[in-house]
Amino acid sequence: MSHGDRFEICPRSWGVAISEAITVFRDGLAYGLSDSRFALDAGRLEITKGFKMEKDKIISEMVRLVGKENVLSSDMHLKLYEYDASLIRSKPDCIVCPTSTEQVSKVVKFAQDHKIPVIARGAGTNLSGGSVTVQGGIAIVLTRMNQILDMDIENLRVVVQPGVITLDLKNVLAKHGYLYQPDPASEKVTTIGGNFGENSGGPHCLKYGVTSNHVLGVELVLYDGQVVEVGGKALDNPGYDLMGVLGGSEGTLGIVTRAVLRIMPKAEAVKTMLCIFNSIEEGGNTVTAIIGEGIIPATLEMMDNLTIKAVEEAYHVGFPTDAAAILIIELDGLKDGMERLTERILAICKQHNVREIRVAKDQAERDKIWAGRKGAFGAVGRLRPNYLVNDGTVPRTRLPETLAKVVEIGKKYKLPIANVFHAGDGNLHPLILFDERDKDELERVHAAAMEIMKLCVDMGGTISGEHGIGVEKIKGMSFIFSARDIAAMKKVKAAFDPENLFNPGKVLPETEKAA
Amino acid sequence: MSNSTQWVSALKGIIGETNVIQDPDQLKAYAVDGLAPKAVVNPGSVEEISKLLTYAHSEKRTVVPRGNGTKMATGGIPGKIDVVLSMLRIHRITEHDIPNLSLSVEAGITLAEVQKMLAGTGKGSFLPLDPPYSDRATIGGIIAANSSGPRRYLYGSARDLLLGLKAVYPNGDIVAFGGKAVKNVSGYDMTKLMIGSWGSLGVITEITTKLLPLPEASATLLTSFEDLAKAGSMTRKILHSVLLPSAMELMDGKAASQLGESARYLVAFSLEGVREAVDRQVAEIGDIAKKEGAVDTKVLWGEEDRIFWRRVRDFAIASEASVILRSNFVISKQAEILGNYEKIAQAAGIGCAWIGHVGNGILTSYILENGAAKMGPVVDLIGKFTAEAAKHGGNLIVESCPRDLKEKVRVWGQPRSDDVVMRRLKERVDPVGVLNPGRFVGGI
Numbered sequence A: 001m002s003h004g005d006r007f008e009i010c011p012r013s014w015g016v017a018i019s020e021a022i023t024v025f026r027d028g029l030a031y032g033l034s035d036s037r038f039a040l041d042a043g044r045l046e047i048t049k050g051f052k053m054e055k056d057k058i059i060s061e062m063v064r065l066v067g068k069e070n071v072l073s074s075d076m077h078l079k080l081y082e083y084d085a086s087l088i089r090s091k092p093d094c095i096v097c098p099t100s101t102e103q104v105s106k107v108v109k110f111a112q113d114h115k116i117p118v119i120a121r122g123a124g125t126n127l128s129g130g131s132v133t134v135q136g137g138i139a140i141v142l143t144r145m146n147q148i149l150d151m152d153i154e155n156l157r158v159v160v161q162p163g164v165i166t167l168d169l170k171n172v173l174a175k176h177g178y179l180y181q182p183d184p185a186s187e188k189v190t191t192i193g194g195n196f197g198e199n200s201g202g203p204h205c206l207k208y209g210v211t212s213n214h215v216l217g218v219e220l221v222l223y224d225g226q227v228v229e230v231g232g233k234a235l236d237n238p239g240y241d242l243m244g245v246l247g248g249s250e251g252t253l254g255i256v257t258r259a260v261l262r263i264m265p266k267a268e269a270v271k272t273m274l275c276i277f278n279s280i281e282e283g284g285n286t287v288t289a290i291i292g293e294g295i296i297p298a299t300l301e302m303m304d305n306l307t308i309k310a311v312e313e314a315y316h317v318g319f320p321t322d323a324a325a326i327l328i329i330e331l332d333g334l335k336d337g338m339e340r341l342t343e344r345i346l347a348i349c350k351q352h353n354v355r356e357i358r359v360a361k362d363q364a365e366r367d368k369i370w371a372g373r374k375g376a377f378g379a380v381g382r383l384r385p386n387y388l389v390n391d392g393t394v395p396r397t398r399l400p401e402t403l404a405k406v407v408e409i410g411k412k413y414k415l416p417i418a419n420v421f422h423a424g425d426g427n428l429h430p431l432i433l434f435d436e437r438d439k440d441e442l443e444r445v446h447a448a449a450m451e452i453m454k455l456c457v458d459m460g461g462t463i464s465g466e467h468g469i470g471v472e473k474i475k476g477m478s479f480i481f482s483a484r485d486i487a488a489m490k491k492v493k494a495a496f497d498p499e500n501l502f503n504p505g506k507v508l509p510e511t512e513k514a515a
Numbered sequence B: 001m002s003n004s005t006q007w008v009s010a011l012k013g014i015i016g017e018t019n020v021i022q023d024p025d026q027l028k029a030y031a032v033d034g035l036a037p038k039a040v041v042n043p044g045s046v047e048e049i050s051k052l053l054t055y056a057h058s059e060k061r062t063v064v065p066r067g068n069g070t071k072m073a074t075g076g077i078p079g080k081i082d083v084v085l086s087m088l089r090i091h092r093i094t095e096h097d098i099p100n101l102s103l104s105v106e107a108g109i110t111l112a113e114v115q116k117m118l119a120g121t122g123k124g125s126f127l128p129l130d131p132p133y134s135d136r137a138t139i140g141g142i143i144a145a146n147s148s149g150p151r152r153y154l155y156g157s158a159r160d161l162l163l164g165l166k167a168v169y170p171n172g173d174i175v176a177f178g179g180k181a182v183k184n185v186s187g188y189d190m191t192k193l194m195i196g197s198w199g200s201l202g203v204i205t206e207i208t209t210k211l212l213p214l215p216e217a218s219a220t221l222l223t224s225f226e227d228l229a230k231a232g233s234m235t236r237k238i239l240h241s242v243l244l245p246s247a248m249e250l251m252d253g254k255a256a257s258q259l260g261e262s263a264r265y266l267v268a269f270s271l272e273g274v275r276e277a278v279d280r281q282v283a284e285i286g287d288i289a290k291k292e293g294a295v296d297t298k299v300l301w302g303e304e305d306r307i308f309w310r311r312v313r314d315f316a317i318a319s320e321a322s323v324i325l326r327s328n329f330v331i332s333k334q335a336e337i338l339g340n341y342e343k344i345a346q347a348a349g350i351g352c353a354w355i356g357h358v359g360n361g362i363l364t365s366y367i368l369e370n371g372a373a374k375m376g377p378v379v380d381l382i383g384k385f386t387a388e389a390a391k392h393g394g395n396l397i398v399e400s401c402p403r404d405l406k407e408k409v410r411v412w413g414q415p416r417s418d419d420v421v422m423r424r425l426k427e428r429v430d431p432v433g434v435l436n437p438g439r440f441v442g443g444i
């Protein structure tokens, strides 16, 4: 199912106007991305509301501020917006779908005046509870602000509203021969605002960097409703790098109502290789060896046997189901020297006992390989009713060791774990498969996830590479940060959001007061 | 002055007698905008820095962190300086993970020393930053100033390279952000916030960065033009092509002649990477340049290639410019803005040289004569340059100038709407105003 086919962006106005039905449909699709729904009882949070206003009053005030057509408040809607792609659930009191910065500003100002939490939401596909209204309040859904405002190709920039779908933008750019690099596997449905909120990554981030390397400016609604410009089309604006700290801040510092993105011309040549291994360790060692040789490909993606089998069953892309691991290596750039680089990579693979190497002959073969990779979560999701995705990152030299320990953790807790990962970045995604109806299993899942996080930290890495902390990993923050580190982050939070109303309860854990 | 001697002796208690400078003659060398500190301290450990800041915080003393002092002329005039904190003894290489291509170093080490070590270790790697003051600039100073150079066109700037950072907060808290993982969204990206914060939020003590393998081959292509518009059109062609130079610099004739090249306008390309790609780009960019009206092209290899770029980086020193201005704007307008700057300078009778990162929309103006002697016209010129950059989505920073001039211009450029957030941030992080008060954007 391709969005691009279904909802053509009108190139003349560079804009899209989608109806409410489509908004809901898109959201529905986002949920459908992973076949397993996460009705996790333990995840339904007890709401402690810090505000007094009645739900009905909030709704009527919202209708007054942004119009009836931009407010969703039926029970069905509240239920539809109670979750994201994590295991956490909690209903908002009201949902608004603003169509302008001015409306966002009015809603935020109102929320501030009445101490009601406001939670920005894109497609709701994040995997850490980032867009769940854990303390109730107003969900601000930005999917109706979905216009491409300015295709400034001359300056290699585009300006978009936050609700623009990542892949839709890419499809428009492709027609002009340009690229916006960040490529989360979920890009068919995710919004640029959500990508920036999580600082999302993807296969090509090994070479090109993550979302925050490509978002150069935003229009931001501050806690008091004031609208400011941060960064912009030009680089190196005077002052603090607020863009730096906003990227990945999960909607806890302000609401993005416009973003300036860096685009680049399409590379001259691309080469995609599928390397098949009989041992996952050999695959991991190959990754280390390639980087160690001083070669940084555009992508170095790996998946294990369980994932390969699931993908093959779901998509029939031609992955060998008896392989222990496959490695997808892509090179891009100038065609000159690429053959020689390919030879060097193949030689390294051979040194590590690669079973077979398939080089994609054309775009169609390339697309097939990537369809398999991008569909991996969804495919694995078909194996059991539920899954939980980990997102730890380790120094890439410690990948094989870490993987072996992840396997042990799976055994210890008697849980199947599928592995798909951005090997070049050292970013692991162990997918723990389970059935939420089995309470005992559910508990083991949480224990295993905690242990994997801890493992990654012990390996010299961190608890999240691209999916964010949200609520899901908040307990893991103490594995990496001291109370003083957290206190320093809280000062940033306080500078942007003194009353703690932007997405409260996320990212930063409660700590003992640092000295 | 007994009060002053009292707290200086407290400093000695923290840092050690021999590491505190109090001699007025020596202190002069550490003056910022003519204002000398009351003491200079040379701590030998992060713990000492922490104790120093804890003390300064409780006693409401101001502290100015300093590397090798190459960028101390940047920023607003300080209201008061009690202590200059020299980072030069905090200079260890703490971890070099060769197979992971990452490096952790302390703030006081020079970039030159780091590069030398990296080039000579294993297969050879480098930290892809090439800021000015190539020999002397310290890592801490480079990061605090977000200093960059020509090759950022391909490799990005510090925000694209750093993986983590350690710092001491104004209240003495020792903090660590990020790590050595190449992807990290755990908590706020405080590393980026510290980059370019000019010592106003914390004292950077250590950084962790990505490294790149040394390129297999490199060369420089120089193309000279009589007509600025043609030079501009050529650079835009390259920007939108599949070609990947690592640097693309546009300069005027005065700058070129300082670098030993004669041209009305010079566009210099650095080409790095696999041999085949370097060869091809030398040839192909040369051809494009000729088609676009270049009057001459020239290729530099080996030592010549290296020397050329070192001289570009260190132009500020060689030019002896009294005033240095840095403008930013959207990338397609480089040639147009340079042309307008030339006209403005000519009309004012002020001698200038210009070098710009064409692929990044950054242009540095070097005022070659005594800026203080022509105060009125220079102030006027800065205003006009700023307006020109602002017309194209940018701004202008006065990187260095005499104190008299600083009193008459906004060194951090035109105010921006997000200044309000920056002020709140500074107030939360440094409520007492310990670190570099008054010197950053909007006087924070």
Ligand SMILES: Cc1cc2nc3c(=O)[nH]c(=O)nc-3n(C[C@H](O)[C@H](O)[C@H](O)COP(=O)(O)OP(=O)(O)OC[C@H]3O[C@@H](n4cnc5c(N)ncnc54)[C@H](O)[C@@H]3O)c2cc1C
Binding pocket: A033, A034, A084, A085, A119, A120, A121, A122, A123, A124, A125, A126, A127, A130, A131, A142, A162, A183, A184, A185, A186, A189, A190, A191, A192, A193, A194, A195, A196, A197, A198, A199, A200, A201, A202, A203, A249, A250, A251, A252, A254, A255, A256, A257, A377, A378, A466, A467, A503
């Ligand atoms: C099958 C599947 C595959 C995935 N693959 C990847 C992958 O490869 N790489 C990856 O990094 N992630 C991946 N994800 C996670 C997810 O898709 C990303 O985090 C995505 O960027 C979220 O975008 P969204 O529009 O759904 O945002 P949401 O989930 O709605 O929001 C994400 C966060 O951003 C905040 N936010 C949203 N909009 C704004 C705004 N305008 N202003 C301020 N804050 C805002 C929200 O409050 C929330 O904290 C995957 C998820 C699924 C289900």
